[in-house]
Amino acid sequence: MKDTKTINRRKFLSSGTAAAATVAALGFSAPAVIASPKQKIKWKMQTHWPTGNWYYDPIFNGLARRIEEATNGELVIETHQPNSIVSTGDVLRGVRRGTLDGALIYPAYWVGNIPAAGHLNGNFGTWDSLEEMQFFMHDMGALDIIREAYATRGIYQVGPISNGGTAIYSNKRLETPKDFEGFKVRSNGSSAQVFEKMGAAPVSISGGELYQALQTGVVDGAHWGGVSAGWGMNLQEVNKYIIQPNLASHQNSEVFVSLKSWNKLGSDFKKVIEDAVLATHLEAAGMFMMRDLQRMQEFKTKYNGEIVQMNSDAVAMLRSKSLEVVDEISNRDPEYSGRIGALLREFMELTGKV
Numbered sequence: 001m002k003d004t005k006t007i008n009r010r011k012f013l014s015s016g017t018a019a020a021a022t023v024a025a026l027g028f029s030a031p032a033v034i035a036s037p038k039q040k041i042k043w044k045m046q047t048h049w050p051t052g053n054w055y056y057d058p059i060f061n062g063l064a065r066r067i068e069e070a071t072n073g074e075l076v077i078e079t080h081q082p083n084s085i086v087s088t089g090d091v092l093r094g095v096r097r098g099t100l101d102g103a104l105i106y107p108a109y110w111v112g113n114i115p116a117a118g119h120l121n122g123n124f125g126t127w128d129s130l131e132e133m134q135f136f137m138h139d140m141g142a143l144d145i146i147r148e149a150y151a152t153r154g155i156y157q158v159g160p161i162s163n164g165g166t167a168i169y170s171n172k173r174l175e176t177p178k179d180f181e182g183f184k185v186r187s188n189g190s191s192a193q194v195f196e197k198m199g200a201a202p203v204s205i206s207g208g209e210l211y212q213a214l215q216t217g218v219v220d221g222a223h224w225g226g227v228s229a230g231w232g233m234n235l236q237e238v239n240k241y242i243i244q245p246n247l248a249s250h251q252n253s254e255v256f257v258s259l260k261s262w263n264k265l266g267s268d269f270k271k272v273i274e275d276a277v278l279a280t281h282l283e284a285a286g287m288f289m290m291r292d293l294q295r296m297q298e299f300k301t302k303y304n305g306e307i308v309q310m311n312s313d314a315v316a317m318l319r320s321k322s323l324e325v326v327d328e329i330s331n332r333d334p335e336y337s338g339r340i341g342a343l344l345r346e347f348m349e350l351t352g353k354v
Contacts, residue, residue, distance in 0.1 A: 038074065039074070040073070040074055040075075040076060041074060041075045041076070041264075041265075041269075042076045042078060043075070043076070043077050043078065043101035043102060043257070043261060044078045044080060044085065044100050044101050044102075045064070045077050045078065045079055045080065045100065045101060045102045045103055045104060045257075046079075046080040046081070046082070046084060046085055046086065046091060046094075046100055046103050046104075046105070047060050047079070047080070047081065047082060047103065047104045047105060048082050048088045048091075048105050048106050048109075048207070048253075049081075049082065049104075050081070050082060050207060050208075050232075050233075051081045052232070053229070053232035053233070054228070054231075054232050054291075055228075055229065055232065055284070055287065055288075056081075058287065059104075059161065059280060059283075059284050059287070060079055060104050061079050062280060062283075063077070063104065063161075063255070063276060063277065063280045064076075064077035064078075064079050066276045066279065066280065067272060067273060067276045070272045070275075070276060071269060071272055074269075075265075075269055075272070075273075077102075080100075082207075085099060085100055086099055086100065088105070088109065088206075089109060091103045091105050091109070092105075092109070092110050092113065092114075092153065092155065095155060095256065095257065095258045096153060096154040096155060096258060098258060098260060098261075100258075101257055101258060101261040102158075102255065102256060102257035102258065102261065103254075103255070103256060103257075104161060104253055104254070104255050105253060105254060105256075106121070106253050106254070107120045107121040107189070107252065107253070107254045108121050108188045108189025108190070108191065109188070109189070111189045111190055111329075113153065114149050114150060114153060115149075115329050115332060115333040115336070115337045116145065116146050116149040116150075116333065116336040116337045116340055117146070117149075117150075117189075117254075118189055118190035118329060118337075119142060119146060119326075119337065119340045119341075119344070120143075120146050120157070120160055120252055120254055121189060121190070121191075121251055121252055121254075122166070122248045122250060122251040122252055123190065123248065123322050123323075123325075123326055123344065124166065124191065124194050124247045124248050124318050124319070124321075124322040125247070125248070125315070125318045125319030125320075125322045125323075125353075126248065126319075126322065126344060126347070126348065126353070127248070127249060127250065127347075127351075128249050128351075129249055129250075130162065130249075130250055130282075130285050132249075132347075132351065133160075133162075133249075133250045133252075135347075136343070136344070136347050137159075137160065140343050140346070140347060141343065142340050142343050142344075143157075143159060143160075145336055145339050145340050145343075146336070146340065148336060149333075149335075149336040149337075150256060151259065154258060154259050154260070155256050155257070155258060155259060156256060156257050156258070156259050156262040157254065157256045158254075158255040158256055158257060158273060158274060158277045159254070159255060159274065159277045159278060159281065160252035160253070160254055160255075160281055161252060161253045161254065161255060161277065161280060161281050161284055162250050162251075162252055162281050162282070162284045162285035162288065163225040163226060163229055163250075163251050163252060163253055163284070163288060164225055164226030164227075164228065164229060164250065164251070164284075164285065164287075164288025164289060164291075164292055165225075165226040165227075165246030165247070165248060165249050165250060165251065165288075165292065166191070166223050166225065166226065166246050166247040166248040166251045167223060167225075167226050167227045167230060167242055167243065167244070167246050167247070167292070168185070168221050168222070168223050168242070168243035168247065169214070169221055169222055169223070169224075169230050169235040169236070169239040169241070169242055169243075170183075170185075170220060170221030170222075170239055170240070170241045170242075170243055170308075171214070171217075171220050171221060171238075171239055171240050171241070172220045172221060172241070173241060173308050174221075174241075174243045174308060174310060174314070175308060175309070175310055175311055175314065176310075176311055176313060176314055177198070177199075177313055177314050177317045179314070180195070180198040180199050180200045180314070180317075181199040181200070182199065182200070182201060183195070183199075183200040183201065183220050183221065184200070184201045184203055184218070184219045184220045184221075185200050185201070185202055185203065185219060185220065185221050185222060185223070186202075186203055186204075186205045186210055186213065186214075186219045186221070186222035186223070186224075187202040187203070187204075187222075187223060188202075188204050190325050190326075190329065191223070191247075192204070193325045193328075194318070194321050194322050194325050197321040197324060197325065198317060198318065198321050203218070203219050205218070205219065205222075207224070207233065210222055210224065210233060210235070211233065211234055211235070211237075211238060214235065214238040214239060215238045221239065221241075221243075222235065223247065225251065225288070226246065226251075226288050226292045227242055227291075227292040227295045227296055227299075228288055228291030228292045228294075228295045229288065231291070231295045236295070236298075236299055236303050236305065237303070239305070240305060240306065241305065241306050241307070241308045242296060242299055242305060242306075242307050242308070243308050243310060244307055244308070244309050244310070245309070245310065245315065247318060250285065252281075255277045257273075319353065323344075323345075323348070323354070326341045326344060327341060329341065330342070
């Protein structure tokens with residue numbers, strides 16, 4: 001639903017944010033600015049989502065519209081398609097250098113540079129619902145630590161944008177732990193590390209090459225967000241199976257901006273942007289969930305596909321291997337990932353998953 005309510009930016013002046021305090025504590029924040037200047041500000045933001053996908057306009061362009069309306073047209077977000085200004089793999093550097101002001105992008109691209117980004121993306125077999133994800137990120141404080149890690153790279157991490165669950169489209173049945181052995185899967189980041197531990201063979205393939213890779217058997221399967229996200233890439237046309245349950249109930253893209261651009265804003269616009277990202281995140285979760293259910297029905301009726309359920313042993317292995325990867329990343333990056341990993345272990349105990 002389009003939010004057409006005009007927000008008075010001065011209403012936000014009395015409420016500070018924990019995120020701003022975190023960045024300030026790290027020494028990356030400019031002196032606090034209460035109100036943004038009354039002049040039009042124009043930002044350039046790029047995404048990794050192909051323009052033809054159904055979610056490009058309602059989510060990416062929708063976020064830009066929401067921010068522009070909430071600031072009475074004083075902050076305009078120019079949205080740019082993949083590789084239009086910088087290559088997708090160079091987006092983080094492009095934002096840090098000021099070529100872009102920000103991005104709606106996928107955290108897995110930066111795990112080599114910012115290991116904590118993997119936690120923002122989401123870990124297989126951990127949270128089971130949007131509420132659990134919000135609890136972990138916001139109430140337990142995982143997002144604050146992630147913001148600290150991004151700030152060391154000159155980036156302000158605004159927050160996640162839900163991509164729905166992580167579903168596998170596959171030409172191979174995956175029911176038992178043994179079925180994962182030698183499974184050639186398009187994956188990246190910490191997700192690829194989990195697959196490798198399960199005996200699979202992860203392959204890094206760009207979105208533009210994925211359809212052909214599946215069609216020609218270069219890979220046996222792939223995950224591109226949830227069922228409906230993969231549908232937007234036409235994966236239903238070149239796969240026989242959709243594997244359930246989702247590897248993660250929710251995975252996330254992210255919105256981040258350069259600290260230089262962020263610090264030029266007043267507290268009013270910062271609050272508007274954070275609220276707009278959170279609202280878009282929650283709205284996107286509902287969009288993906290509804291379409292995932294619809295597309296699975298269509299996969300069976302129109303494409304003669306099959307929904308394959310992993311058995312309990314496969315699910316248990318997925319969770320175990322995922323936590324192994326979390327611990328390894330924690331050991332490599334104790335200052336940030338280590339703290340988040342400890343929170344995740346606490347979360348898993350609180351929710352009775354371990």
